[in-house]
Amino acid sequence: MTLPDGTSTDGTPSDHPFSDLADFTALPRVSGLTLSPDGARLVTTVATLKDDATGHVTALWEVDPAGERPARRLTRGLEGEAGAAFAADGTLYFTSMRPAPGGEEKTSTLWALPERGEARAVLSRPFGISSIHCAAAADAVVLGAPRLRGARTEAEHAALAKTRTDAGVDAILHSGYPVRYWDHDLGPAAPELFVLADGPDPDAAAENGQDDDGAPAAEAVSSATPTRAGALPGDPEQHLRHLTGFERSHAFGVDVQVAPDGSFALVGASRATARGDLREWIARVDLATGEQTVLAEEPGVDLGVGPISHDGTRAVVVRSPHTTPTDAPDPRLHLMDTATGELTPLAHDWDRWGHAVAWLPDDSAVIALADEDGAAPVFRIDADTGEVTRVTAEAEAWADVVVSPDGTTLYGVRSSWLFPPEVARIDLATGRAEPLPNPAERPRIPxxxxxxxxxxxxxxxxxxxxxxxxxxxxxxxxxxxxxxxxxxxxxxxxxxxxxxxxxxxxxxxxxxxxxxxxxxxxxxxxxxxxxxxxxxxxxxxxxxxxxxxxxxxxxxxxxxxxxxxxxxxxxxxxxxxxxxxxxxxxxxxxxxxxxxxxxxxxxxxxxxxxxxxxxxxxxxxxxxxxxxxxxxxxxxxxxxxxxxxxxxxxxxxxxxxxxxxxxxxxxxxxxxxxxxxxxxxxxxxxxxxxxxxxxxxxxxxxxxxxxxxxxxxxxxxxxxxxx
Structure with a gap:
């Protein structure tokens, strides 16, 4: 028998971690999953207890998709790593709070780990990098990052951030709603999107007194420039090219889906309406020119953007009419033409709230997740007929599901009340799921x-x-x-x-x-x-x-x-x-x-x-x-x-x-x-x-x-x- 304080009446140690709260809080926690374009590498994030037990630190781990090799740790930063995403060339991008080599400021810095070689810091900026989105089949990396709303360039952003820091001011002047989200204040920076571009920043060159060709500029705007983190001799020089610019509320961020060929991105954002209300809409952004087109926007409706097909012609969208005091939510899946924004219903007879996560390689079907009767299984939705087939049969909850390049296998993070999150593999033909060699073992359940x-x-x-x-x-x-x-x-x-x-x-x-x-x-x-x-x-x-x-x-x-x-x-x-x-x-x-x-x-x-x-x-x-x-x-x-x-x-x-x-x-x-x-x-x-x-x-x-x-x-x- 176990006493309320977790100790055993006969003094014998427990063979599970739930009797001792220190043992429970020390259990490793797995979350997130990304798959390399060739299907050979899976990377997940593992949070472990700090030495002083006052927080968790995250690290990236590689899991063998074939299930033959044990999981291996990739990063060991003292401040932890997150947001991993594979680029088309196999480079693993991630963010870390560790200062870049030669840097002092702790901010969310962009790092790159090539398929072979050591990780390097790519760039660091005030307010950091918040998200990474890579094209599956092209050299295109889109980054989400906050920029102070008064800044037109990265150099101005850095200068304004320094002004606030030097003055010791953290006040925020709002002109709209909302002003906070879950546990943090919104502003004074707004979420923006950038393309990771090669070469020196032309805006920085101009503001430091040079034209694009290196000649002195007619008028220098500012001498402040953002810091490029960890630059070593021979490293390629890269900068952020600002991408977004359409009117929107700073609200809760932006959702991004990058086309597999890297030509465009679909961006989900929110717009403030009368009486402090918001509605979500979708725009298409050309990654080369920055040209922006609003594809889908409806009064009284929220539109959520999902994955883009491999041929780039369609995307899955969730259309949700605003609720009323008498009408509950009714989100429905649609396929959207990425050129015109035209919506076509998808699986409207399905009485579940589907969340699309990926297309099969031949674009014949969409893989989706949805709550169902005490579980959150994986589903396959035929793109032409809308027929829905449940793939996984067990009472488990799946997340972060990705598809192998040949379309025969799914990988994801699953959990249930019987085990914490773990990386697992699904045979798409049979629905059979099995765990892969994970960074942490399942604890025994008492x-x-x-x-x-x-x-x-x-x-x-x-x-x-x-x-x-x-x-x-x-x-x-x-x-x-x-x-x-x-x-x-x-x-x-x-x-x-x-x-x-x-x-x-x-x-x-x-x-x-x-x-x-x-x-x-x-x-x-x-x-x-x-x-x-x-x-x-x-x-x-x-x-x-x-x-x-x-x-x-x-x-x-x-x-x-x-x-x-x-x-x-x-x-x-x-x-x-x-x-x-x-x-x-x-x-x-x-x-x-x-x-x-x-x-x-x-x-x-x-x-x-x-x-x-x-x-x-x-x-x-x-x-x-x-x-x-x-x-x-x-x-x-x-x-x-x-x-x-x-x-x-x-x-x-x-x-x-x-x-x-x-x-x-x-x-x-x-x-x-x-x-x-x-x-x-x-x-x-x-x-x-x-x-x-x-x-x-x-x-x-x-x-x-x-x-x-x-x-x-x-x-x-x-x-x-x-x-």
């Missing part, structure tokens, strides 16, 4: 996973996952934790490092993971059923599946708790105000008062489409605070821009002043508030994630298991260190 389902009052099927501890259940059954997913448009279908049920299973808890109304992977009707009705069907569906779990002989229905984050935190708050069946509630990064959340979140335009005055009034948890009689643990990060800290602060204040379990005369309370001054919507720092679990487990042990309140972690400064 329990079993079952699919459960029930029927809601209106007859709708409600499904989810049930995690059970290993071994025989106690006579009374396992205590049960209800975990409610965020989104709300999402599904419990993939491994989660932030919400890992096996940590709970290792301590004797069963965990139910329901997919209620608003969950993806069950059809559009399931989403419409909960649209604008957050406190209705999503709530009753969750309780219905909880009832089904509690009816089992191996579950103790008298010892249950509810937990959730983001929308799951909203639902935890709603649960707290509408039932006393749970012994404890844990609410993380949660929505509390919808009238306050809507205008202050980072994407108010999106939530405003659903949140009418009537919807907010009917579904806001704060209206039911006086009915809360369950101990609550409130958790929030100050840098959370998706659900601003004001939600957590107001919840805490009203919980103490108005709930059925208010603070005592001396100010003490059964409720708790775990506040992170520097975390955002997620808890990212490993030491903070570990503390999160320690506090949650202690709260549950006290209120669900009925144990004496455990000693608080010494790092909170509220108790003396033990031992």
């Amino acid at each position: 329990g079993v996973l079952e699919r459960i389902e029930t029927r809601a009052e209106d007859g709708t099927r409600v499904a989810g996952w049930l995690v059970l501890p290993e071994g025989e259940a106690p006579d009374a059954g396992h205590p049960l934790l209800l975990w409610i997913h965020g989104g709300p448009l999402g599904s419990w279908n993939a491994w989660s490092w932030r919400w890992c049920p096996w940590i709970m299973a290792a301590r004797g808890y069963a965990v139910v993971l329901p997919d209620p109304a608003l969950s993806t992977g069950y059809g559009r009707d399931v989403i419409q059923r909960g649209w604008g009705r957050w406190g209705a069907e999503p709530y009753t569906d969750i309780l219905a599946l909880t009832d089904a779990a509690e009816a089992r002989d191996d579950v103790d229905s008298s010892r249950t708790a509810a937990m959730g984050g983001s929308f799951g935190g909203y639902m935890a708050n709603w649960v707290a105000g509408h039932t006393d069946r749970f012994r404890a509630i844990v609410t993380h990064a949660s929505l509390w008062a919808l009238d306050g959340f809507g205008p202050t979140t980072d994407a108010a335009f999106y939530w405003g489409r659903e949140m009418s005055e009537e919807m907010m009034l009917a579904n806001s948890p704060h209206r039911f605070v006086e009915d809360i009689v369950t101990p609550m643990l409130v958790i929030h990060g100050d840098k959370d821009y998706r659900v601003p800290i004001g939600e957590g602060l107001r919840l805490w204040t009203e919980l103490l002043a108005k709930s059925g379990l208010p603070a005592a005369e001396d100010g003490s309370t059964v409720h708790r508030f775990l506040y992170y001054p520097h975390e955002n919507h997620w808890i990212l720092a490993p030491q903070h994630a570990r503390l999160w679990y320690e506090v949650v487990l202690g709260f549950l042990a006290e209120h669900v298991l009925g144990e004496d309140a455990p000693g608080l972690p010494a790092v909170l400064g509220l108790s003396a260190p033990q031992g």
Whole structure:
């Protein structure tokens, strides 16, 4: 048996990493995948714990597509590497925060690792490089990078950045919306696109007093020039040629798809409209001339750009009409003519939200991913008929899928509740998937996973996952934790490092993971059923599946708790105000008062489409605070821009002043508030994630298991260190 603190009652060491939080946070984390043009090399990114355990550092690893050789590490920068992409000549481009040779500033620097030879720093600039996009069959590399909005050239960008730094100013003057995104402020730089070009920068030459031919310029604009990183004798000189220039909101960045022949790119961007709204549209940009043409734009519709066919004539596009208080999202796949922008429906009878990731080499079909019934499989869509075929059969979630040059094999990163992300190979003909030799081994799972389902009052099927501890259940059954997913448009279908049920299973808890109304992977009707009705069907569906779990002989229905984050935190708050069946509630990064959340979140335009005055009034948890009689643990990060800290602060204040379990005369309370001054919507720092679990487990042990309140972690400064 394992105690709540993760130690074994008989003192024997565990053979899995979920009993010890230090072991869990130290597990390597695989993400991302890129395939070389010849199909001979796969590269993924692996994050490992820093020596001081206060963060993760990433490195690039090569995985053998044939499955014959062990994975090997390619980079060893102390600051980590990311964003890997293969160019047509086999060069692997990536970004790194390590200073370039001879440089001092830590910024996201562009590096290149040739097929044979050592990595070299290509260029460094203020605000760094944010993304890399390479043509599959041509020498064309497109880079995403922020540029200060007052700069016309890279030299002016560097000069303005130095002016801000020297003045110690970080203020931002906005003229539009939005102004922040998830956990960072937008501006003063805007996302731009550049082509990586050979030779010296002609703009820099002119600004330093030379014309393109080397003669003195008539008037020098600025003496400031961007730094070329790590230049060594004999290295080719390269610079950034500015590509974008069309009107758009700086918003959340730009999406890029580069044509395989390197002649053009399709760019997805957003445009501000009246009343602070946004809509997404698609432009075509000629990579040689910079000529730009808006191909597709519709009022009241978002258009998302997907992969371009190998012959360059078609691209997959997702067309999404804007939602309303009564109309749920309805994104649909289309094929777009890349010359005219004409859209043709693709697989419109498919009742899933498809996300295209690649074309087969002969352009006969598109490979797509979509949530489906507790999984996220791989699908094949015939480009002519729209016929959809599920490729992978197992209950797994796939991401970053790429296609071999001969079109017979797919590679991707897959995970499930039974194993963390790993690089795997799929035989396209049979759908058979198998793991490749990965940089990290699968950890042993301390329990079993079952699919459960029930029927809601209106007859709708409600499904989810049930995690059970290993071994025989106690006579009374396992205590049960209800975990409610965020989104709300999402599904419990993939491994989660932030919400890992096996940590709970290792301590004797069963965990139910329901997919209620608003969950993806069950059809559009399931989403419409909960649209604008957050406190209705999503709530009753969750309780219905909880009832089904509690009816089992191996579950103790008298010892249950509810937990959730983001929308799951909203639902935890709603649960707290509408039932006393749970012994404890844990609410993380949660929505509390919808009238306050809507205008202050980072994407108010999106939530405003659903949140009418009537919807907010009917579904806001704060209206039911006086009915809360369950101990609550409130958790929030100050840098959370998706659900601003004001939600957590107001919840805490009203919980103490108005709930059925208010603070005592001396100010003490059964409720708790775990506040992170520097975390955002997620808890990212490993030491903070570990503390999160320690506090949650202690709260549950006290209120669900009925144990004496455990000693608080010494790092909170509220108790003396033990031992």
